Amino acid sequence: MSNARDRMVARAAREIKPGMVVNLGIGLPTKVVNYLPADFPVCLHTENGLTGIGPTLPPDQANRNLIDAGGGYVSTIPGSAFFDSATSFALVRSGRLDLTMLGAFEVAANGDLANWKIPGKFSPGVGGGIELAQKARRVAVLTTHTDRAGNSKLKETCSLPLTAKSCVARIFTDMAVIDVGPEGFALVETAQGVTVAEIIDATDAALHVPDAQLPIF
Numbered sequence: 001m002s003n004a005r006d007r008m009v010a011r012a013a014r015e016i017k018p019g020m021v022v023n024l025g026i027g028l029p030t031k032v033v034n035y036l037p038a039d040f041p042v043c044l045h046t047e048n049g050l051t052g053i054g055p056t057l058p059p060d061q062a063n064r065n066l067i068d069a070g071g072g073y074v075s076t077i078p079g080s081a082f083f084d085s086a087t088s089f090a091l092v093r094s095g096r097l098d099l100t101m102l103g104a105f106e107v108a109a110n111g112d113l114a115n116w117k118i119p120g121k122f123s124p125g126v127g128g129g130i131e132l133a134q135k136a137r138r139v140a141v142l143t144t145h146t147d148r149a150g151n152s153k154l155k156e157t158c159s160l161p162l163t164a165k166s167c168v169a170r171i172f173t174d175m176a177v178i179d180v181g182p183e184g185f186a187l188v189e190t191a192q193g194v195t196v197a198e199i200i201d202a203t204d205a206a207l208h209v210p211d212a213q214l215p216i217f
Contacts, residue, residue: 027142097135100138108158144174
C-alpha cells in the first residue's frame with residue numbers, strides 16, 4: 001500500500017462488518033468506501049438522502065447530480081434508495097446507524113469530539129455532525145494523528161468547540177488504532193514503521209499501552 005494514510009483508511013474499512021448500516025463522514029472517512037470488497041453486504045448512508053452507496057467516481061465518469069454529504073461524486077448499487085432530508089435525519093436520530101466514521105480536529109481522552117469549527121477560520125457549519133455523533137450506536141474517528149503544524153489531535157481536553165461529548169469509541173490515525181474507554185486512551189494497534197514511543201510522544205494525553213505484542217496495520 002502506497003502510504004500511511006492509505007493504510008489508515010484501509011484499516012478503518014475493516015471495522016465495518018457485514019450487515020451494518022454505516023455513515024461515512026466528510027473528509028478521510030468518505031474514502032473508506034473504496035477499500036470495501038466488491039459486493040460487501042453493507043448499507044452505506046449519507047445524510048443528504050441516499051442509502052446504498054457505491055464507490056466514488058472521478059468527475060469524467062460521475063453523474064454530476066449524485067454526490068455524498070461532502071460533495072464527492074458517488075455511485076449507486078442495486079438496492080440504493082433516495083429520500084429527503086427529513087427521512088435521512090429520522091434514520092440517524094432514531095438510532096438506526098450501527099456505526100459512523102467521522103473526521104476530527106481534536107478528540108479528548110474522555111471521548112469528546114471537536115470536528116466542525118476552528119475559531120477565526122471559515123467553517124461551512126456543523127451539518128449533521130451533532131446528530132451522527134450523538135445517535136449512532138458506535139462512533140469512530142478517522143484522522144491524522146497530528147495537524148499540519150505537528151500538534152497532537154489527541155488531547156486530554158478539547159480546546160475547540162465541541163461537536164458532542166463522550167461519544168468516540170475508537171480512533172484510527174496514520175500512527176495507531178486507539179480505543180477510548182473509562183481510563184482514557186488505550187493503544188490497540190500500531191502503524192507499520194511507527195514505534196510505541198513515537199505514538200506516545202505524538203499524543204497530548206496519557207496513553208495506556210498494554211504489556212503485549214500489538215498488531216501492526
